[in-house]
Amino acid sequence: MKFFLENQDKNTKARAGRIQTDHGTIETPIFMPVGTAGTVKAVHQRELKDDVQAQIILGNTYHLYLRPGLPIIEAAGGLHKFNGWDFPILTDSGGYQVYSLAGTGRKINEAGVEFKSHIDGSLHTFTPEGVMDIQRKIGADIIMAFDECTPYPCEYDYARTSMELTHRWLQRCCDRFDTTESLYGYQQTLFPIVQGSVYKDLRQRSAEKIASFGREGNAIGGLSVGEPAEIMYELTEVVCDILPADKPRYLMGVGTPANILEGIALGVDMFDCVMPTRNARNGMLFTTEGIINIRNEKWKDDFSPIDKNLGGYVSTFYSKAYLRHLVKSDEMLGAQIASVHNLSFYLWLVKEARRRIMAGDFRMWKEEMIKKVMQRL
Amino acid sequence: MKFFLENQDKNTKARAGRIQTDHGTIETPIFMPVGTAGTVKAVHQRELKDDVQAQIILGNTYHLYLRPGLPIIEAAGGLHKFNGWDFPILTDSGGYQVYSLAGTGRKINEAGVEFKSHIDGSLHTFTPEGVMDIQRKIGADIIMAFDECTPYPCEYDYARTSMELTHRWLQRCCDRFDTTESLYGYQQTLFPIVQGSVYKDLRQRSAEKIASFGREGNAIGGLSVGEPAEIMYELTEVVCDILPADKPRYLMGVGTPANILEGIALGVDMFDCVMPTRNARNGMLFTTEGIINIRNEKWKDDFSPIDKNLGGYVSTFYSKAYLRHLVKSDEMLGAQIASVHNLSFYLWLVKEARRRIMAGDFRMWKEEMIKKVMQRL
Ligand SMILES: [Zn+2]
Ligand SMILES: [Zn+2]
Numbered sequence: 001m002k003f004f005l006e007n008q009d010k011n012t013k014a015r016a017g018r019i020q021t022d023h024g025t026i027e028t029p030i031f032m033p034v035g036t037a038g039t040v041k042a043v044h045q046r047e048l049k050d051d052v053q054a055q056i057i058l059g060n061t062y063h064l065y066l067r068p069g070l071p072i073i074e075a076a077g078g079l080h081k082f083n084g085w086d087f088p089i090l091t092d093s094g095g096y097q098v099y100s101l102a103g104t105g106r107k108i109n110e111a112g113v114e115f116k117s118h119i120d121g122s123l124h125t126f127t128p129e130g131v132m133d134i135q136r137k138i139g140a141d142i143i144m145a146f147d148e149c150t151p152y153p154c155e156y157d158y159a160r161t162s163m164e165l166t167h168r169w170l171q172r173c174c175d176r177f178d179t180t181e182s183l184y185g186y187q188q189t190l191f192p193i194v195q196g197s198v199y200k201d202l203r204q205r206s207a208e209k210i211a212s213f214g215r216e217g218n219a220i221g222g223l224s225v226g227e228p229a230e231i232m233y234e235l236t237e238v239v240c241d242i243l244p245a246d247k248p249r250y251l252m253g254v255g256t257p258a259n260i261l262e263g264i265a266l267g268v269d270m271f272d273c274v275m276p277t278r279n280a281r282n283g284m285l286f287t288t289e290g291i292i293n294i295r296n297e298k299w300k301d302d303f304s305p306i307d308k309n310l311g312g313y314v315s316t317f318y319s320k321a322y323l324r325h326l327v328k329s330d331e332m333l334g335a336q337i338a339s340v341h342n343l344s345f346y347l348w349l350v351k352e353a354r355r356r357i358m359a360g361d362f363r364m365w366k367e368e369m370i371k372k373v374m375q376r377l
Numbered sequence: 378m379k380f381f382l383e384n385q386d387k388n389t390k391a392r393a394g395r396i397q398t399d400h401g402t403i404e405t406p407i408f409m410p411v412g413t414a415g416t417v418k419a420v421h422q423r424e425l426k427d428d429v430q431a432q433i434i435l436g437n438t439y440h441l442y443l444r445p446g447l448p449i450i451e452a453a454g455g456l457h458k459f460n461g462w463d464f465p466i467l468t469d470s471g472g473y474q475v476y477s478l479a480g481t482g483r484k485i486n487e488a489g490v491e492f493k494s495h496i497d498g499s500l501h502t503f504t505p506e507g508v509m510d511i512q513r514k515i516g517a518d519i520i521m522a523f524d525e526c527t528p529y530p531c532e533y534d535y536a537r538t539s540m541e542l543t544h545r546w547l548q549r550c551c552d553r554f555d556t557t558e559s560l561y562g563y564q565q566t567l568f569p570i571v572q573g574s575v576y577k578d579l580r581q582r583s584a585e586k587i588a589s590f591g592r593e594g595n596a597i598g599g600l601s602v603g604e605p606a607e608i609m610y611e612l613t614e615v616v617c618d619i620l621p622a623d624k625p626r627y628l629m630g631v632g633t634p635a636n637i638l639e640g641i642a643l644g645v646d647m648f649d650c651v652m653p654t655r656n657a658r659n660g661m662l663f664t665t666e667g668i669i670n671i672r673n674e675k676w677k678d679d680f681s682p683i684d685k686n687l688g689g690y691v692s693t694f695y696s697k698a699y700l701r702h703l704v705k706s707d708e709m710l711g712a713q714i715a716s717v718h719n720l721s722f723y724l725w726l727v728k729e730a731r732r733r734i735m736a737g738d739f740r741m742w743k744e745e746m747i748k749k750v751m752q753r754l
Contacts, residue, residue: 038702042709046690068677068702075678076698082680084694300445301452303459313423317461321453325415325445332419332709 001142001189001216003248011363013240013267016354019217019248021141022186023080023088026055028248028269029353031260031346032090034277036060037067038083041277042332042339045084051312052343053351056088056141058272061134062097066117066124070137078139078184090272091140093131095147095193095221096253108148110165128172132180132190139184144219145173147193152226159197166195167209174213191250193221194239203235207242218243219250220268224259233262240267257286257349257373261366264353276346280338283327286345290375292320294338299324306341310348314340349373378519378566378593380625388740390617390644393731396594396625398518399563400457400465403432405625405646406730408637408723409467411654413437414444415460418654419709419716422461428689429720430728433465433518435649438511439474442501443494447514455516455561467649468517470508472524472570472598473630485525487542505549509557509567516561521596522550524570529603536574543572544586551590568627570598571616580612584619595620596627597645601636610639617644634663634726634750638743641730653723657715660704663722667752669697671715676701683718687725691717726750 002020009015019026033040033048035057040048048054059079064070068082076082079089098106098115106115112127128146135143147166150159170192177190192210196202210218220239223232236251243249250270251263260271276286285292288309292299302320310316314337326334349369356362379397386392396403410417410425412434417425425431436456441447445459453459456466475483475492483492489504505523512520524543527536547569554567569587573579587595597616600609613628620626627647628640637648653663662669665686669676679697687693691714703711726746733739 037706037708038699039708039710042713044691044710044713045694067706068698072678072698072702076680076696082696082702083699084696301449303453314421317422319453319459319461321445321449322415322459322461325449325459329414329444331414331416332712333416333421335709336419336421336713 001187003217003246005246007358009357009362010360012265012366014264014353014357014362015245015267015269016357017248017269019088021088023086023141024055026088027351027354029264029350030055030270031350032056032058032270032272033343033346034058034060034272034274035083035085037063038079040339040343042281042336043277043343047340048085048343049087051314051340053347054087054343056090057085059089059091059138059140060094060097061091061131061138062094062101064091064138065094065134066119070134073139074137074183080139088142089140090142091135091138091144092252093135093144093146094126095144096149098126099149099151110168112146128169129176132173132176136180136183136188139182140188141186142189142191142217143177145170145190145192147195147221149222149225150195150197152198154197156199159195159199159202163195163197163202163206166193167206170210170213174215189216191215191217191219193219193252194243195222197222198227198231198235200235200238203238204242207239211243215247217248217250219252221252223251224254224273229259229262232259233266236263236268237266257346258370260346260349261353261370261373264350265363265366271350276342277339280342281335283334283338285338286342286373287377288345288348288372290372290377292377294320294324294327306337307345310341310344312344315344378564380594380623382623384735386734386739387737389642389743391641391730391734391739392622392644392646393734394625394646396465398465400463400518401432403465404728404731406641406727407432407647408727409433409435409647409649410720410723411435411437411649411651412460412462413651414440415456417716417720419658419713420654420720424717425462425720426464428691428717430724431464431720433467434462436466436468436515436517437471437474438468438508438515439471439478441468441515442471442511443496447511450516451514451560457516465519466517467519468512468515468521469629470512470521470523471503472521473526475503476526476528487545489523505546506553509550509553513557513560513565516559516565518563518565519594520554520565520567522547522567522569524572524598526599526602527572527574529575531574533576536576536579540572540574540579540583543570544583547587547590551592566593568592568594568596570596570629571620572599574599575604575608575612577612577615580615581619584616588620592624594625594627596629598629600628601631601650606636606639609636610643613640613645614643634723635747637723637726638730638747638750641727642740642743648727653719654716657719658712660711660715662715663719663750664754665722665725665749667749667754669754671697671701671704683714684722687718687721689721692721
């Protein structure tokens with residue numbers, strides 16, 4: 001993996017860059033659609049590429065490990081071959097899921113985490129070494145260190161102890177990763193994760209520690225877990241100022257369109273979130289003019305396109321009234337249209353941000369855009 | 378509407394033809410995907426056109442009348458404008474749905490049928506005249522007469538009484554239809570429906586009666602409702618031999634791939650069925666080699682395309698193993714892939730049948746194909 005910084009905004013800490021992987025180039029800042037179980041929900045791979053214009057998608061180690069399971073992914077020749085997405089993929093480490101999904105009955109200790117499958121209740125153990133091996137087998141281009149993701153709120157002492165465990169686990173992740181090889185002939189790279197909950201001093205310590213590992217990219221975890229947005233921004237800034245400028249920074253699990261614009265302004269290069277697809281399935285649309293709850297009566301005879309400013313098939317072909325009818329009727333096509341649309345919007349947003357960073361007028365555009373994307377239509 | 382008979386098979390009663398409507402031409406024999414609520418479930422309009430290569434789709438009067446309702450469809454300028462399908466559409470009359478869906482509490486008399494909405498329990502009445510007006514407002518190119526669709530089994534006396542009612546209702550449908558106009562500037566045409574349950578003499582009487590109305594096309598209803606396939610074939614033959622040869626014949630709600638091939642051989646030109654999409658959502662695939670239950674263990678590491686003989690994006694891009702994973706994981710993309718695939722297969726089947734009818738080797742191909750499509754892989 002290589003990262004090229006192409007422009008640094010003069011008025012904010014926003015950057016435009018380019019990440020090169022063996023599966024192609026990613027223009028940053030970038031939003032990464034979440035493909036939990038090897039599928040971005042309700043979206044065809046072709047739509048992801050041609051309509052959404054995604055450049056990289058996520059897979060979840062926890063989900064893929066449980067189903068379809070590693071033997072099948074390995075037999076396919078890795079996740080790219082299995083799901084047909086022949087562009088960059090990033091897998092998270094399962095650190096977040098073993099807490100949020102397999103929450104009950106999990107046991108955490110120095111060695112790793114024992115948890116029960118949310119599918120069949122079967123017992124499994126994730127260790128830093130094991131999770132590296134799993135991600136080797138899944139074969140994502142960018143893989144994540146195994147961490148403990150603290151919830152919000154979280155006591156200072158627990159946050160500190162947990163952060164230190166995450167740091168020790170990181171050393172074990174690096175040791176394992178650096179002594180193993182990619183299984184499918186292309187390069188993989190490991191990103192470590194900054195933790196430290198909402199505590200500035202812990203975040204600083206963690207950022208310094210993570211930076212000291214000198215990996216090719218760095219991530220910020222444990223934010224966007226329920227804390228106020230202002231706290232998230234403050235801690236993101238603290239951490240971004242410490243993480244090296246010549247490497248991509250990934251703010252995990254973030255967020256709303258406004259969160260993403262603020263994150264970009266603080267120097268974040270990569271984002272992921274289930275929000276565009278999950279909210280789509282509930283009938284909530286993100287558009288260039290603001291937020292639409294398509295279930296509302298007011299859209300029932302609005303035959304204008306979902307978002308004429310956006311371009312792309314679904315956003316211009318289907319009307320708001322038709323989409324409302326589909327969503328109200330629980331028709332799958334409703335979720336399909338809304339998912340492609342919301343992702344198209346998110347990808348448009350980061351592409352436009354990049355264009356503004358390159359052109360030098362990012363800050364003004366961002367201020368206006370944040371007002372727009374936060375208003376309910 | 379115009380119908381051109383292009384070839385009559387020498388060895389069977391199969392025909393190849395062409396139906397011209399103001400929304401384009403339909404090559405017969407044709408299969409019509411069912412778009413109950415103005416959407417073919419899980420399939421984008423673009424996929425329906427480019428991948429499935431559908432030439433005409435169905436809409437259900439009962440469903441569309443209840444939701445989104447006529448005021449919205451009228452405000453949109455008709456169903457084509459509302460859902461963006463700018464090709465031929467056929468609507469059924471609701472005759473089948475008021476029995477199957479709004480079953481409880483319906484009251485049938487000479488005037489029409491009173492029924493309760495399956496959505497909110499509200500009371501509605503369908504009359505022959507009312508259903509013509511509704512279908513004028515929906516604006517399909519081909520609309521269906523309001524009939525009583527008898528269940529299977531059905532006593533002879535009930536079948537006869539019901540058939541006679543359907544005939545009297547047909548007169549009222551024609552009277553209303555012929556004294557009203559299309560609302561959206563293109564032509565609509567009305568197809569009457571042969572009834573008579575499984576009784577040969579009733580079917581003969583009904584076919585003669587329906588033919589005597591001299592409409593531009595004719596339909597066979599009340600079959601494929603649970604009776605053995607052999608009975609369906611026998612009655613279809615009886616009716617097809619009576620219905621005029623210079624007009625298209627539509628066998629409603631049929632059926633399996635084998636049913637369709639046999640129907641074509643008996644002189645049927647048009648088919649519709651929810652089977653390809655409904656079974657898709659349950660993981661049952663129709664392929665050029667036979668039937669696949671994609672949930673079966675045997676497909677878990679079969680990385681070959683769903684159907685390499687079929688062409689088209691979903692059938693060749695996605696593997697059986699990946700589709701199995703999606704279906705087992707209840708991922709929407711599984712239903713999407715299987716739906717587009719099954720419809721692609723159905724449209725391939727009728728297109729290939731047409732090619733064989735034109736080439737003169739339909740019968741031999743049909744015999745081989747029936748063996749293939751009925752076998753479980
Ligand atoms: Zn999120
Ligand atoms: Zn059917």
